[in-house]
Amino acid sequence: MNNDSLESTSEAIPPETTMVSDTTEKVRKSLGRRYAREKRFKLFGVIAITASLSFLAVLIISITIRGLPAFKQTFLNLDVTLDADTLDLGENPDQDALRKANYNGAIKNSLLELFPDVKKRKEKKALYKFVSNGGQYDLQAKVMADPTLIGQTINVWLPVGDDASGYLRGHIDTSVPEKKRRFKNNQITWIEELRADNKVQTKFNRTFFSRGDSREPEMAGIKGSLFGSILTLMVTLVLSFPIAVATAIYLEEFAPKNRWTDIIEVNINNLAAVPSIVFGLLGLAIFINFFNLPRSAPIVGGLVLSLMTLPTIIISARAALKSVPPSIRDAALGLGASNLQVVFHHVLPLAMPGILTGTIIGMAQALGETAPLLMIGMVAFIVDVPNALTDPATVLPVQIFQWADLPEKGFVEKTSAAIMVLLGVLIAMNAIAVLLRRKFERKW
Amino acid sequence: MNKENTVPALDLEQDTPTEQTIEEIVASLGDTVGQTRVDNPKMSVSNVDVFYADKQAIFGVDLDIANNEVISMIGPSGCGKSTLLRCLNRMNDTIPICRVTGDITLDGEGIYSKDTDPVLLRARVGMVFQKPNPFPKSIYENVAYGPRLHGLNRNRADLDDIVVNSLRKAGIYEEVKNRLDDAGTSLSGGQQQRLCIARTIACSPEVILMDEPCSALDPIATAKIEELIDELRENYAIAIVTHSMQQAARVSQRTAYFHLGKLVEVGDTDTIFTNPRHELTENYITGRFG
Ligand SMILES: Nc1ncnc2c1ncn2[C@@H]1O[C@H](COP(=O)(O)OP(=O)(O)OP(=O)(O)O)[C@@H](O)[C@H]1O
Ligand SMILES: [Mg+2]
Numbered sequence: 080m081n082n083d084s085l086e087s088t089s090e091a092i093p094p095e096t097t098m099v100s101d102t103t104e105k106v107r108k109s110l111g112r113r114y115a116r117e118k119r120f121k122l123f124g125v126i127a128i129t130a131s132l133s134f135l136a137v138l139i140i141s142i143t144i145r146g147l148p149a150f151k152q153t154f155l156n157l158d159v160t161l162d163a164d165t166l167d168l169g170e171n172p173d174q175d176a177l178r179k180a181n182y183n184g185a186i187k188n189s190l191l192e193l194f195p196d197v198k199k200r201k202e203k204k205a206l207y208k209f210v211s212n213g214g215q216y217d218l219q220a221k222v223m224a225d226p227t228l229i230g231q232t233i234n235v236w237l238p239v240g241d242d243a244s245g246y247l248r249g250h251i252d253t254s255v256p257e258k259k260r261r262f263k264n265n266q267i268t269w270i271e272e273l274r275a276d277n278k279v280q281t282k283f284n285r286t287f288f289s290r291g292d293s294r295e296p297e298m299a300g301i302k303g304s305l306f307g308s309i310l311t312l313m314v315t316l317v318l319s320f321p322i323a324v325a326t327a328i329y330l331e332e333f334a335p336k337n338r339w340t341d342i343i344e345v346n347i348n349n350l351a352a353v354p355s356i357v358f359g360l361l362g363l364a365i366f367i368n369f370f371n372l373p374r375s376a377p378i379v380g381g382l383v384l385s386l387m388t389l390p391t392i393i394i395s396a397r398a399a400l401k402s403v404p405p406s407i408r409d410a411a412l413g414l415g416a417s418n419l420q421v422v423f424h425h426v427l428p429l430a431m432p433g434i435l436t437g438t439i440i441g442m443a444q445a446l447g448e449t450a451p452l453l454m455i456g457m458v459a460f461i462v463d464v465p466n467a468l469t470d471p472a473t474v475l476p477v478q479i480f481q482w483a484d485l486p487e488k489g490f491v492e493k494t495s496a497a498i499m500v501l502l503g504v505l506i507a508m509n510a511i512a513v514l515l516r517r518k519f520e521r522k523w
Numbered sequence: 524m525n526k527e528n529t530v531p532a533l534d535l536e537q538d539t540p541t542e543q544t545i546e547e548i549v550a551s552l553g554d555t556v557g558q559t560r561v562d563n564p565k566m567s568v569s570n571v572d573v574f575y576a577d578k579q580a581i582f583g584v585d586l587d588i589a590n591n592e593v594i595s596m597i598g599p600s601g602c603g604k605s606t607l608l609r610c611l612n613r614m615n616d617t618i619p620i621c622r623v624t625g626d627i628t629l630d631g632e633g634i635y636s637k638d639t640d641p642v643l644l645r646a647r648v649g650m651v652f653q654k655p656n657p658f659p660k661s662i663y664e665n666v667a668y669g670p671r672l673h674g675l676n677r678n679r680a681d682l683d684d685i686v687v688n689s690l691r692k693a694g695i696y697e698e699v700k701n702r703l704d705d706a707g708t709s710l711s712g713g714q715q716q717r718l719c720i721a722r723t724i725a726c727s728p729e730v731i732l733m734d735e736p737c738s739a740l741d742p743i744a745t746a747k748i749e750e751l752i753d754e755l756r757e758n759y760a761i762a763i764v765t766h767s768m769q770q771a772a773r774v775s776q777r778t779a780y781f782h783l784g785k786l787v788e789v790g791d792t793d794t795i796f797t798n799p800r801h802e803l804t805e806n807y808i809t810g811r812f813g
Pocket of ligand 1: 604
């Protein structure tokens with residue numbers, strides 16, 4: 080410090096000292112009010128946090144309670160006789176014949192064997208409903224994998240139909256008069272008999288994770304839409320992250336500040352506020368109608384969602400780049416680093432945690448997006464699990480939307496279960512982001 | 524505030540221009556007093572004007588920076604010391620509104636000429652900033668960054684040598700030799716500043732510019748850095764901006780006094796402090812305003 084400033088402060092002190100006693104009084108008087116205000120503010124904060132946490136808890140608990148049963152599936156033990164006649168198979172059937180064989184007939188026969196008294200057509204029909212329509216696919220898979228099974232009697236666990244499994248889980252109110260009930264008295268007797276014989280069992284629902292969508296709730300799985308989401312998000316990430324970061328770096332570090340860059344900036348900010356369905360229309364017009372990319376495909380979904388996430392990532396990346404202290408840039412420039420080296424050696428690593436946060440927010444948005452995907456046909460009923468970017472697919476939120484529309488009890492459970500899976504994917508994504516952020520921050 | 528020596532310029536410093544514009548006052552200051560030129564200058568500033576947008580910050584400065592010598596730049600706040608210093612390694616290029624006219628040469632070659640690359644220039648003219656600004660990396664990486672950037676080392680052992688030597692020259696090696704992998708930002712302010720000096724030395728520059736390198740440091744750290752500057756003088760040309768008259772007197776051989784963007788007086792440090800010739804210089808160093 081030089082003597083000039085010393086001199087000026089020493090001159091400034093006397094008038095202030097006369098103020099002190101007065102100031103002390105005033106400050107003391109206002110203290111009570113100030114602390115009270117602080118306390119009130121803290122209280123409001125705590126109330127707000129408690130309220131939001133309890134809403135979250137209610138949401139998660141209710142979804143979990145409703146969704147958990149979907150992770151369990153009830154199976155019925157049957158001895159199925161696979162004789163060629165019932166299956167409608169000739170000599171030396173090929174794979175195609177095996178695929179088309181009448182497995183339902185075999186299942187029906189084995190059910191009738193269990194209850195030889197059932198003779199009436201109506202009663203038979205009621206009995207057949209015990210095994211899910213999807214049961215035949217299980218048999219089909221087994222036989223196609225091992226055709227020597229034909230002619231043998233095999234013991235299998237087959238998924239129980241929707242009504243029966245609803246009853247077994249206690250979803251059917253037996254006090255309701257029989258007429259108004261979907262599950263009739265004779266069915267109850269039969270199923271209780273089976274239960275007493277230990278022929279009914281509840282196991283972890285592997286089907287839910289290993290199959291695509293289905294009309295039968297017991298056979299409907301999340302795998303198709305989960306893979307659809309993953310493929311779509313991969314396209315989104317691969318496209319939007321590098322483009323957005325490069326754009327942000329260019330605009331923030333290299334672009335001249337003139338009218339053009341101003342216009343670009345305003346437009347990027349506007350894009351972030353455009354309703355997502357508009358991007359869907361754009362995708363439909365450009366990618367599908369103009370470039371003739373396939374409908375319902377993850378590649379198109381990814382392209383559309385990239386358009387949507389780009390502005391989010393660009394804006395947050397620019398903010399992160401801007402927040403890197405200029406002294407770091409000066410230091411690197413002063414040592415003779417070129418602009419590009421300054422950016423890639425220092426600025427970008429320091430901005431990375433912020434950029435990743437923005438990216439994750441963008442990706443989370445993309446993961447939960449439905450509207451633009453409806454426009455490009457990702458809402459179709461698709462049974463197959465997509466394996467490639469051009470396979471028809473749907474995504475988790477659309478799947479939830481579809482299942483929520485269906486009346487069967489099984490789909491109500493499935494809807495909640497799918498929401499749980501969606502939340503799980505979100506949490507996993509956030510966890511990865513936190514880990515990545517840690518890693519970058521560790522490097523100081 | 525002592526008002527007995529009221530010069531019109533005084534008011535301007537507080538940004539309350541009287542009838543006179545800055546240009547008129549600067550014109551009234553007259554030519555630079557003292558010897559602006561030296562024999563065999565390392566860097567030479569001739570008739571340099573600097574503008575921030577329309578506002579002129581430096582008015583027709585002529586000044587030489589000699590080898591093996593420390594020149595200190597002093598003057599009231601806002602008089603353009605940092606601006607001139609930043610012109611010497613073209614750090615002003617990063618400020619879009621900043622415009623420099625006139626000639627600045629390094630070893631006789633114009634540094635603003637078309638075939639001078641600012642990156643190369645900054646490798647030859649190093650800079651230490653007012654606020655210590657180590658990279659948020661390890662101490663080792665901080666020092667190794669420059670040499671690596673310019674490919675000064677042939678192998679890892681070479682690099683180790685450069686790092687250790689630079690840290691030693693900056694007088695900080697003993698304090699950090701056991702923690703070279705710690706973050707540079709984990710050091711104290713004074714240590715950080717010496718680390719920044721080590722980082723600058725590691726590039727083996729020819730000129731070192733320092734902008735108030737000790738303003739954030741305590742007297743002990745300051746003394747260490749001043750000692751260091753004195754040692755560095757043997758190998759480098761050094762220009763230092765400082766607000767401390769004592770520091771200028773202690774470390775520099777020549778002193779330049781700036782006022783409102785004009786170089787008012789320059790000469791041997793001893794002469795300037797004992798026998799200033801310009802009235803403004805005298806007022807400043809005797810502490811009558813600042
Ligand atoms: N980036 C900038 N943009 C616009 N004007 C600037 C900028 N930097 C400096 N100036 C102006 O240039 C003049 C000289 O500033 P400079 O920083 O060189 O002063 P200084 O002598 O280093 O002051 P100090 O001793 O306070 O560091 C000041 O009037 C300042 O307002
Ligand atoms: Mg300055």
